[in-house]
Amino acid sequence: MKYFIESFSQVFGNNPARPAKDDQSEELKEIYKNKKLTKEDFENIDHRSHVLGKWQKRRWITLILVNFLFLVSYKFDVQLLEGAMTASRFVGFHMADLNSALQVMLAYKHVVLNLVIGTATIFIMWLLLGGRAFCSWACPYHLLSELAEFLHLWLVKKKIIKNHTFHRKTRSVFYVTFALLALLSGYTIFETISPTGIVSRAIIYGPGVALIWVGALILFEVFYSRRAWCRYVCPIGVTYAAVGSVSPLRVTYDATDCHHEGDCRKVCLVPHVLDLTIKGKAHTVEQDITADCTRCGMCIDICPTDSLNFKFKGLDKFL
Amino acid sequence: MTEYKKGKKPLISKSKRLSNRREFIRSSVFTGGFVAASMAGLIPVVRGDSERLRPPGAIKEIFDEQDFFASCIKCGQCVQVCPVNAIKLAELDEGVGVGVPYIDAREQACDFSCDGLQCVLACPTGALTHDLDYPADTRMGFARLESPKTCLALQGKGFKGVARGLSYKGLLRYDEIDRWNPIKVSDHPYDLELCDLCVRQCPIEIRITQCAEQESERNRAKESGKLARVAEQHGNECPPKHAIEMQAINTSDGVTRMVPTVLDGCVGCGVCEMICPVAEPAIVIDIHKIANWGGV
Numbered sequence: 001m002k003y004f005i006e007s008f009s010q011v012f013g014n015n016p017a018r019p020a021k022d023d024q025s026e027e028l029k030e031i032y033k034n035k036k037l038t039k040e041d042f043e044n045i046d047h048r049s050h051v052l053g054k055w056q057k058r059r060w061i062t063l064i065l066v067n068f069l070f071l072v073s074y075k076f077d078v079q080l081l082e083g084a085m086t087a088s089r090f091v092g093f094h095m096a097d098l099n100s101a102l103q104v105m106l107a108y109k110h111v112v113l114n115l116v117i118g119t120a121t122i123f124i125m126w127l128l129l130g131g132r133a134f135c136s137w138a139c140p141y142h143l144l145s146e147l148a149e150f151l152h153l154w155l156v157k158k159k160i161i162k163n164h165t166f167h168r169k170t171r172s173v174f175y176v177t178f179a180l181l182a183l184l185s186g187y188t189i190f191e192t193i194s195p196t197g198i199v200s201r202a203i204i205y206g207p208g209v210a211l212i213w214v215g216a217l218i219l220f221e222v223f224y225s226r227r228a229w230c231r232y233v234c235p236i237g238v239t240y241a242a243v244g245s246v247s248p249l250r251v252t253y254d255a256t257d258c259h260h261e262g263d264c265r266k267v268c269l270v271p272h273v274l275d276l277t278i279k280g281k282a283h284t285v286e287q288d289i290t291a292d293c294t295r296c297g298m299c300i301d302i303c304p305t306d307s308l309n310f311k312f313k314g315l316d317k318f319l
Numbered sequence: 320m321t322e323y324k325k326g327k328k329p330l331i332s333k334s335k336r337l338s339n340r341r342e343f344i345r346s347s348v349f350t351g352g353f354v355a356a357s358m359a360g361l362i363p364v365v366r367g368d369s370e371r372l373r374p375p376g377a378i379k380e381i382f383d384e385q386d387f388f389a390s391c392i393k394c395g396q397c398v399q400v401c402p403v404n405a406i407k408l409a410e411l412d413e414g415v416g417v418g419v420p421y422i423d424a425r426e427q428a429c430d431f432s433c434d435g436l437q438c439v440l441a442c443p444t445g446a447l448t449h450d451l452d453y454p455a456d457t458r459m460g461f462a463r464l465e466s467p468k469t470c471l472a473l474q475g476k477g478f479k480g481v482a483r484g485l486s487y488k489g490l491l492r493y494d495e496i497d498r499w500n501p502i503k504v505s506d507h508p509y510d511l512e513l514c515d516l517c518v519r520q521c522p523i524e525i526r527i528t529q530c531a532e533q534e535s536e537r538n539r540a541k542e543s544g545k546l547a548r549v550a551e552q553h554g555n556e557c558p559p560k561h562a563i564e565m566q567a568i569n570t571s572d573g574v575t576r577m578v579p580t581v582l583d584g585c586v587g588c589g590v591c592e593m594i595c596p597v598a599e600p601a602i603v604i605d606i607h608k609i610a611n612w613g614g615v
């Protein structure tokens with residue numbers, strides 16, 4: 001329940017809760033106290049590369065395969081995965097993106113059975129797969145944005161540009177605004193600017209002028225604000241974060257060997273979820289990363305001490 | 320489990336306060352900008368220039384496509400099942416209509432060669448309503464003889480050759496050639512003494528003729544005392560009303576001429592507009608009119 005509440009609080013845009021001295025576990029306090037890292041230790045940290053790590057490779061392959069499957073199903077009439085990211089049929093079985101379905105329901109105010117089936121299927125699927133895992137493992141815009149991020153980071157490193165942050169509550173404002181706009185106007189306003197839908201349709205049905213909008217977003221992210229769309233705007237991420245708050249698939253943190261050097265926070269799309277890796281900020285020795293996490297695995301790839309790992313709650317006893 | 324509690328708010332320095340304020344202003348402008356960009360999508364709808372010929376079963380009122388735009392999830396499953404590739408998805412210039420399916424009849428009309436209204440069956444949200452059973456129930460629009468002056472029939476002219484030129488890519492199903500696969504119109508030349516392509520290729524009229532043939536075959540079989548062994552076609556019942564026919568009229572110069580006349584059974588599929596062989600089609604689909612009996 002606390003995980004659930006803390007997840008929602010962070011998704012809403014609040015800062016992660018800091019532990020008061022008396023609600024940090026004794027065991028953890030002991031670990032913090034005994035961990036004396038000298039300057040030398042710090043310099044000797046075996047920093048890993050954040051390019052093409054194990055999980056990133058797996059993730060990119062999955063993402064490309066999923067999007068490619070849409071294309072192949074249509075072009076070669078294989079009928080495996082028909083439709084686009086917003087709604088599709090997997091070997092005939094309805095699937096509907098939760099946020100697109102929500103927009104349609106709010107705008108149209110009727111729900112047909114097929115949409116219920118599709119929404120329920122996708123809900124269960126991403127419940128098992130970790131909610132926002134949709135973002136990093138399936139969303140075609142995510143990959144473009146991730147590549148743009150490399151460019152952005154390089155430009156920042158060369159001191160050619162500066163990153164500009166926005167307030168994280170902006171995303172909540174967007175979420176409510178887009179929901180209200182759909183409800184009041186009767187049009188699916190968000191879908192007009194959703195790069196997920198636009199890119200997915202462009203891959204399947206061929207490119208069009210809508211890609212100019214996506215290009216503008218990418219440029220904005222490269223030159224002005226790192227991962228701005230995913231971090232501060234996208235309501236799809238919020239919808240899937242809500243699913244993730246009850247998902248058993250999470251990234252879990254173990255403070256025992258952590259150097260607290262912060263490599264993980266540097267590569268993370270949503271670094272506030274990794275606040276607990278700062279020395280003194282965890283509550284327990286082992287603690288799960290909250291639902292705003294996209295389960296992308298970048299932190300796992302880069303962690304020099306293997307302090308971050310995937311886990312499937314309830315299954316770890318059997319593995 | 321441990322308690323999550325908010326710590327005390329730390330005192331913040333003046334520079335931090337300033338940068339927080341900048342971030343707040345930046346965030347406000349950012350939010351306003353993106354919301355405005357998304358709302359700009361309403362402009363084409365408000366101006367009324369996003370209206371189009373829609374696939375069969377599209378839930379819309381004449382002059383009002385709001386329900387259709389709202390219910391469509393913009394996935395293109397209707398596009399994928401269409402055997403003649405009649406359905407296309409709208410571009411960003413149609414604003415909130417981006418990703419919504421439409422048909423450009425002149426380029427490629429819906430000729431119902433799927434028989435079973437596949438697009439309707441594929442639609443996951445009911446934006447193409449399942450209340451529709453047969454092509455004759457469809458109400459996409461209504462054909463209109465837009466420019467009688469250019470109509471070949473009205474000039475008493477015939478037509479010889481391929482209807483839309485050799486480079487035209489449009490497809491139609493010609494039952495007598497291939498029952499299951501539509502072919503290119505450019506592969507099917509005509510030789511007509513009087514041009515009647517719009518009537519001849521009308522899917523509703525073709526179906527009515529087939530039904531009549533089946534009926535007479537059945538009757539012949541009955542008369543000869545044999546068991547009726549005529550294949551029943553499902554999913555494409557006989558249209559109850561004619562859609563278009565050639566009617567004789569007297570022109571002002573005292574000559575009797577034939578003119579294609581649109582009748583109550585027209586569903587607005589657009590095949591007449593597609594096949595009309597003159598440069599600017601003499602017959603077009605009016606999307607602001609539908610037959611006023613039955614149908615969806």
